[in-house]
Amino acid sequence: MHISEGVLSPAVLAAGVILSAAGVAMGLKKMSADRMPEVAVLSSAFFIVSLIHIPVGPASVHLIMNGLVGVLLGWMAFPSILVALTLQALVFQYGGFTVLGVNTFTVAAPAVTAYYLFSCAIKRNDNSSLTALAAFCAGALGVGLAALLLVLALVTTGEVFINVAKLIAIAHLPVFIIEGAITAFCVLFLKKVKPELLN
């Protein structure tokens, strides 16, 4: 999920850079040297995950999984997502350098939000349906909020984008459910196989 170059207004681009810089600074502060390899290799894993096509009817969607990134990494989701989007801009030219700030914030801010809202419930060990529900919400909120921020960036740029914004919001509805479901199954898997990852 990202916006192309050349669309957004200078004010929105600048706001994206400033907000992302603040988030990344916060994340780097939280990332002690002993956790750097963990953040890095998990970022590589999520980069690979974002290349997987999941079938939906006749079409397919890409996963973002930013909800899960947030639950696993907290504020460190900001630097993690920044490096992944930088590489995408560099090698695929998706997104791009002038929109790096906006795109990082749109994906990472929902990740951190999911962390604050749901990680407590996900970490609890007494009730696995509660865990699954919280994980579903984290995954769904991750994409949902990201789509919302994207719409916001477009509409702040100009009211002429309102129709495009509506289309983006509708196109994300199936992704919303799939991300939720996959995040929920994934968290249940992690709880079983490697519980310390979620502590």
Added chain:
Amino acid sequence: MHLEEFAGGNSFFHRLDPRVKFITFVPYVTAIAVMQGIKAPFVGLIISAVMILAAGIDIKKVLNRLIVINLPILILWIFLPFSYPGEGFFSIGPFTATSEGVLHALSITLKANSIVMATIAILGTSEIFSLAHALVHLRAPVKLVYLFFFFYRYISVIHNEYTCLKKTLTARSFRPATNMHTYRTYANLIGMLIVRSYERSQRIYKAMLCRGFKGTFPVMSHFSLKKSDIAFSATMALITVIIVII
């Protein structure tokens, strides 16, 4: 997985100092992105196209990239021309396109294409590791650059693990479809990738400790400016100023 498609070659652009690349690239694309109207992006498009030609890279591959980039922009072309009030330019059925709308869509298209071509010509012609290295020398946070190094280093390792897991799934007759079984299977596969990545990161950290790592990252330096680097910086500075003032 081959990610650095344009990095091989020996053109002027391939030989530029990566530090110079960032110093010239960022103001240039920023200027294109924030300027109004179509004049500035049009100049940008021509300059970027010249850079692509000068970089001597496979034009066919560049065109393929541009097609992918322009698909989402096509959606804008469907909506934008009809979203502006004003002079009718042409109409399809009940919808009237205005010239303001068309110009806006055109401006976006020119901007996106010129920035993408500049990215390929200037940054795409360097090895990713040397670009990251250059960032250290441009005073980017060392921790962030090391994060990028490690992140990029392990992508191919994890990609291998992913293809192996995927193959075992296929070998056991897994066929993706729109159903819960598919989603659960993908979730397990992703979970497995995350667990393996986490465990690998723990081993990597141990390997760092074994080699005396105590929390600070060493930096090895090996860049030196050439005359051509300085000439390129000056030219790009001039072009950027032109884009801003026209």
Added chain:
Amino acid sequence: MEQGENIIEIEDLNFAYPHEKKLFNSLSFSLKKGQRVGLTGHNGSGKTTFFHLIMGLIKPLSGDIKIFGKSRKDEKDFYEVREKISLLFQDPDDQLFCPTVEEDIAFGPLNIGMSHDGARAIVKMTCEKLNLTGYEKKITLRLSGGEKRLVSLAAVIAMNPVCYLLDEPTAGLDNGATERFLRYLKDYADTYIIVTHDRELLKNAVDMVYKIDDCKIIRV
């Protein structure tokens, strides 16, 4: 350091991973300067874990790990250990985390306070010893499996350790590379523990063989 002096002395060591059953039960082991030792044991018997305990990467439940005659308990105690004992990891991808071969080999020397020029000289020398000249600028992630193995070995050798811990060092190497590796050991290394299932290697490169069996290390 004199021949015959104690390098590693382990007494009554107990270890288990969290929530797992005991892996080592009052294990004892010692290694003297000049000893060339092989270590075997079935998969999952704890060979890799044993090496990690010596390097202080994981901490025992109880017992005494004495290295160079000094008991090692805290993280800081192990700084000196890691400068003088080098561990070659089982998977070279874990060990080669730097962008280029040169940087990876230089990582250890730079960490122990060597100058850039000094580190560069070491890189050159190590590459010559292992026949890796011309590999300095190569990107580590694009090396073949065997090349990765040799470079990770070079990174270990660059620390010029007193003692080597080698976790399956020849897995994935072809005959030529294995021979070069053996020659290096003969010429430059006099104290090491090799974990391997390779009978040839055990015959050629070590003087005595130990085995992890029933949570202990025994001489075979």
